[in-house]
Amino acid sequence: MAEPEKLPPASGHDKLMIGQSSAGIYLAHVVLTLGVLIVAFPIYYTFVASTHSLQTILRPPLPLLPGERFFENYSEALFGGVGRIGGVSVATLLVNTTIVALGIAIGKIIISILSAYAIVFFRFPGRMFFFWLIFITLMLPVEVRILPTYKVMVDLGLIDTYAGLIVPLIASATATLLFRQFFLTIPGELVEAARVDGAGPWRFFKDILLPLSRTNIAALFVILFIYGWTQYLWPLLVTNRNDMNTIVIALKKMISFADADTEWHLVMVTSMLAILPPILVVVLMQRWFVRGLIETEK
Amino acid sequence: MSPRVVFPNTFLPYLLVAPQLAITLVFFYWPASQALYQSMLREDPFGLSSRFVWFANFRKVLSDPNYLNSIEVTMVFSTATAAVALSTALLLAVMADKVVRSRAIYRTLMIWPYAVAPAIAGMLWLFLFNPSIGSLAYGMRWLGINWDPLLDGRQAMVLVVAAAAWKQISYNFLFFVAGLQAIPKSLIEAAAIDGAGETKRFWTIVFPLLAPTTFFLLVINTVYAFFDTFGIIHAVTGGGPGKATETLVYKVYNDGFVNLILGDSAAQSVILMVIVIALTAIQFRYVERKVHYG
Numbered sequence: 001m002a003e004p005e006k007l008p009p010a011s012g013h014d015k016l017m018i019g020q021s022s023a024g025i026y027l028a029h030v031v032l033t034l035g036v037l038i039v040a041f042p043i044y045y046t047f048v049a050s051t052h053s054l055q056t057i058l059r060p061p062l063p064l065l066p067g068e069r070f071f072e073n074y075s076e077a078l079f080g081g082v083g084r085i086g087g088v089s090v091a092t093l094l095v096n097t098t099i100v101a102l103g104i105a106i107g108k109i110i111i112s113i114l115s116a117y118a119i120v121f122f123r124f125p126g127r128m129f130f131f132w133l134i135f136i137t138l139m140l141p142v143e144v145r146i147l148p149t150y151k152v153m154v155d156l157g158l159i160d161t162y163a164g165l166i167v168p169l170i171a172s173a174t175a176t177l178l179f180r181q182f183f184l185t186i187p188g189e190l191v192e193a194a195r196v197d198g199a200g201p202w203r204f205f206k207d208i209l210l211p212l213s214r215t216n217i218a219a220l221f222v223i224l225f226i227y228g229w230t231q232y233l234w235p236l237l238v239t240n241r242n243d244m245n246t247i248v249i250a251l252k253k254m255i256s257f258a259d260a261d262t263e264w265h266l267v268m269v270t271s272m273l274a275i276l277p278p279i280l281v282v283v284l285m286q287r288w289f290v291r292g293l294i295e296t297e298k
Numbered sequence: 299m300s301p302r303v304v305f306p307n308t309f310l311p312y313l314l315v316a317p318q319l320a321i322t323l324v325f326f327y328w329p330a331s332q333a334l335y336q337s338m339l340r341e342d343p344f345g346l347s348s349r350f351v352w353f354a355n356f357r358k359v360l361s362d363p364n365y366l367n368s369i370e371v372t373m374v375f376s377t378a379t380a381a382v383a384l385s386t387a388l389l390l391a392v393m394a395d396k397v398v399r400s401r402a403i404y405r406t407l408m409i410w411p412y413a414v415a416p417a418i419a420g421m422l423w424l425f426l427f428n429p430s431i432g433s434l435a436y437g438m439r440w441l442g443i444n445w446d447p448l449l450d451g452r453q454a455m456v457l458v459v460a461a462a463a464w465k466q467i468s469y470n471f472l473f474f475v476a477g478l479q480a481i482p483k484s485l486i487e488a489a490a491i492d493g494a495g496e497t498k499r500f501w502t503i504v505f506p507l508l509a510p511t512t513f514f515l516l517v518i519n520t521v522y523a524f525f526d527t528f529g530i531i532h533a534v535t536g537g538g539p540g541k542a543t544e545t546l547v548y549k550v551y552n553d554g555f556v557n558l559i560l561g562d563s564a565a566q567s568v569i570l571m572v573i574v575i576a577l578t579a580i581q582f583r584y585v586e587r588k589v590h591y592g
């Protein structure tokens with residue numbers, strides 16, 4: 001877990017543009033450092049809290065530096081502590097959340113790449129109608145059709161199932177639009193050449209289109225994984241059993257500020273486990289993430 | 299669209315769009331049409347029978363003081379969230395545009411909040427500002443501020459706005475940085491040679507040229523504040539204290555799932571759909587414009 005990094009004071013190394021003063025650059029570094037400190041502080045402080053004892057947390061102010069109970073707290077939380085509070089182990093929660101996040105990301109990518117492929121590379125009656133049907137779903141987020149969608153889930157017996165957590169969220173107008181946009185830039189000659197060489201639609205898709213789409217798929221994957229991992233309203237609606245909860249929902253259930261018995265040190269460890277995986281994905285795949293973010297924008 | 303080389307196939311394309319269409323029809327169109335239908339039904343108190351009442355539910359909802367309150371709360375919440383998130387991100391992006399050294403590190407540290415679930419963001423902020431164990435709440439009391447967001451509606455609003463804006467800074471920052479990089483440096487240098495100071499250069503050149511990005515982000519931030527912040531409200535305040543932080547989306551959930559007033563909840567859903575459609579339309583109009591102005 002990295003602490004917010006102390007940045008070196010400014011520098012003669014920043015290239016000055018005409019009209020820029022080195023005092024201005026110095027000020028820029030100060031403002032940025034402050035900004036980074038504020039932005040990273042809540043996450044850093046959660047980490048600090050996760051390494052202190054319950055008693056220290058209950059007596060504010062909490063020290064600014066990590067305590068010495070890192071191993072005790074994390075092993076207690078991982079081996080039984082969270083199970084004692086929430087009824088399910090952290091491992092189950094992490095597995096559930098990973099399944100949901102991966103299911104949503106991969107599911108969305110598969111069904112949108114297929115429909116974009118059909119819409120761009122085939123001509124068939126109803127093509128534009130289907131395109132609009134998919135496009136309009138942009139305007140129907142879960143939030144505006146909560147109850148009837150819940151009812152569909154009950155009727156289909158999807159409450160407390162992985163399918164129920166994943167499938168309704170994988171229709172994606174955004175991803176379909178992105179793939180369509182990209183496919184439209186692929187020159188017709190390529191299709192023609194493939195056909196002359198005897199490649200059918202499947203060969204073309206597998207050997208030409210998929211390899212060309214690699215960067216787009218990676219970029220989308222990062223965005224969609226985060227989207228899946230951070231879902232809240234939907235898992236809240238379709239799970240009743242504790243062992244089907246995602247870690248975000250379980251965390252909400254564990255926290256009670258009114259309750260004097262809340263074991264904050266374990267809650268803080270769980271918070272860290274809930275925010276670390278998506279942060280790692282974003283930071284390690286930063287290049288694709290930034291690209292994906294700026295390109296998926298509808 | 300230009301004529302393209304395509305595969306001659308009659309059956310395959312239907313197979314390819316089938317999965318997406320099936321999900322769309324079952325989980326989007328069917329429930330949305332149900333919401334429309336139910337918004338015009340009224341059930342008797344025992345849920346045994348219902349009758350068609352046309353727009354009576356809408357009249358009822360729109361004249362309900364609680365609903366009007368929730369509209370006001372949503373307006374205050376989304377305006378404040380967008381204002382804080384946009385101005386902070388713009389300031390930081392302008393600063394990041396000036397420096398070369400450590401730019402990558404700043405960016406890496408700035409994008410963390412994007413990966414944090416809204417509900418968890420809310421919980422982290424509540425942990426910091428909770429009156430009994432929050433360290434920053436302790437600091438505020440030490441400064442002599444009478445801080446208790448669990449009792450004071452205005453302070454509760456400040457807290458949820460802070461958490462919501464904090465989460466959105468990363469996103470806005472990345473877009474502003476991209477927008478700033480697209481502004482030709484020669485333009486700014488020319489103004490500097492003509493004697494325009496830094497502040498003047500910002501307001502007369504950079505800010506106007508950044509307007510498309512800002513407007514786009516304004517729409518995105520509004521959509522975010524309306525719909526994606528349910529987790530923050532649910533985890534931090536539960537709409538309270540009183541109804542001081544009950545946003546429209548939270549109220550749909552609360553009336554439908556907790557209070558089980560189906561007709562009202564459906565009517566509220568339909569009103570929200572109209573809002574999303576309006577916001578999406580604005581967004582696309584703008585995208586058209588951007589293409590024209592290059």
